[in-house]
Amino acid sequence: MDYLLRTYAHVRNLLRDNKKGSDTFRETNEGRSQPPADTSPLPREPEKPDDTGPAELLIKNAAVFPPLDGGESNTHIAVKNGRILSLGRSAAGTAGPDTKTLDVRGRGVIPGFCDCHLHLTAGAEQSGGLDLEDVRDHKTFKARLKKFVADNPEEPVYYAYGLHYMDDPLIPSLGARETLDAIEPDKPLFIYAHDLHTGWANSCALKTAGLSNRVPPYPELLCELGLEENLVLDKNGRPSGEMREPPVYFLVQEALRRAFPLTVEQKKSRLEETCRHLASRGLTSVHNMGLDLPEEDIEYLILLLELEEEGRLPIRVYSSCSVVPDEYCWMISAAPPKSGTI
Numbered sequence: 005m006d007y008l009l010r011t012y013a014h015v016r017n018l019l020r021d022n023k024k025g026s027d028t029f030r031e032t033n034e035g036r037s038q039p040p041a042d043t044s045p046l047p048r049e050p051e052k053p054d055d056t057g058p059a060e061l062l063i064k065n066a067a068v069f070p071p072l073d074g075g076e077s078n079t080h081i082a083v084k085n086g087r088i089l090s091l092g093r094s095a096a097g098t099a100g101p102d103t104k105t106l107d108v109r110g111r112g113v114i115p116g117f118c119d120c121h122l123h124l125t126a127g128a129e130q131s132g133g134l135d136l137e138d139v140r141d142h143k144t145f146k147a148r149l150k151k152f153v154a155d156n157p158e159e160p161v162y163y164a165y166g167l168h169y170m171d172d173p174l175i176p177s178l179g180a181r182e183t184l185d186a187i188e189p190d191k192p193l194f195i196y197a198h199d200l201h202t203g204w205a206n207s208c209a210l211k212t213a214g215l216s217n218r219v220p221p222y223p224e225l226l227c228e229l230g231l232e233e234n235l236v237l238d239k240n241g242r243p244s245g246e247m248r249e250p251p252v253y254f255l256v257q258e259a260l261r262r263a264f265p266l267t268v269e270q271k272k273s274r275l276e277e278t279c280r281h282l283a284s285r286g287l288t289s290v291h292n293m294g295l296d297l298p299e300e301d302i303e304y305l306i307l308l309l310e311l312e313e314e315g316r317l318p319i320r321v322y323s324s325c326s327v328v329p330d331e332y333c334w335m336i337s338a339a340p341p342k343s344g345t346i
Contacts, residue, residue, distance in 0.1 A: 068113055149164065167198060178244050180205070205247070235248075
């Protein structure tokens with residue numbers, strides 16, 4: 005994704021949602037109750053999985069709910085292609101020489117969970133950073149950051165996530181830059197609030213984004229959005245390092261993404277790690293929601309497809325792509341995937 009993509013997307017979406025745009029959409033679609041004539045169904049039906057032959061997995065001595073056979077607690081479950089072939093004592097007969105057997109010794113077995121609204125993009129990004137979700141005091145905050153920096157000397161830029169707002173702020177609004185410089189003066193350091201509505205940057209990160217000088221003049225995009233006051237300034241009129249709301253801190257975030265880009269393999273590895281974390285919590289399928297960024301949604305859809313092709317996708321993903329009325333948006337067409345996982 006290119007520099008300032010997310011910030012430009014906010015401008016685009018703001019223009020889309022203004023009154024003139026809404027009136028145009030209403031006039032264009034007034035009286036329409038059916039899809040346009042050029043709308044057609046998907047070209048093919050999902051492939052029917054092969055349930056013939058021996059099971060791939062046999063789970064033995066499981067407790068299922070409700071219990072089978074009037075209270076049986078040592079049920080067998082035969083699985084193939086991610087589907088249950090048979091359930092009960094007779095399932096043992098589906099095992100073959102290559103069937104993997106798992107004896108759960110009376111423990112409960114339940115269907116996997118499906119999360120119907122999450123953002124894999126955010127999860128993949130955060131997997132490469134420091135978790136500050138449980139930090140509540142200055143001493144722990146500074147110690148955790150210093151250890152993260154010391155443990156990762158090869159990283160060109162440091163990200164931390166999940167910082168909570170406190171009555172006594174862990175990062176002072178007017179002295180954010182100096183506070184973070186005392187922890188890491190040589191490389192960019194960027195911290196996200198737990199609700200993703202605030203970001204804090206050290207001097208090196210601000211310099212990378214061209215925000216080291218006095219303002220005004222403000223960045224043009226902030227003026228377009230009317231968010232000049234969300235870029236907090238210190239007593240000398242320079243950005244203090246605290247930025248309120250995503251369109252503002254995206255100025256720094258996207259500059260760092262461009263200056264220190266991840267490789268395709270790094271992105272795939274982080275996405276895989278996120279999916280494996282979800283699987284470890286009992287989620288077997290998720291709905292990945294778009295964020296009004298069609299370009300980024302398509303990028304992550306391609307990454308998911310590559311992980312699936314390489315046998316590295318441990319969960320089923322239903323992925324959406326944002327659609328915005330934008331005459332300048334890239335139009336991308338692709339052949340349908342080989343399987344129905346995505």
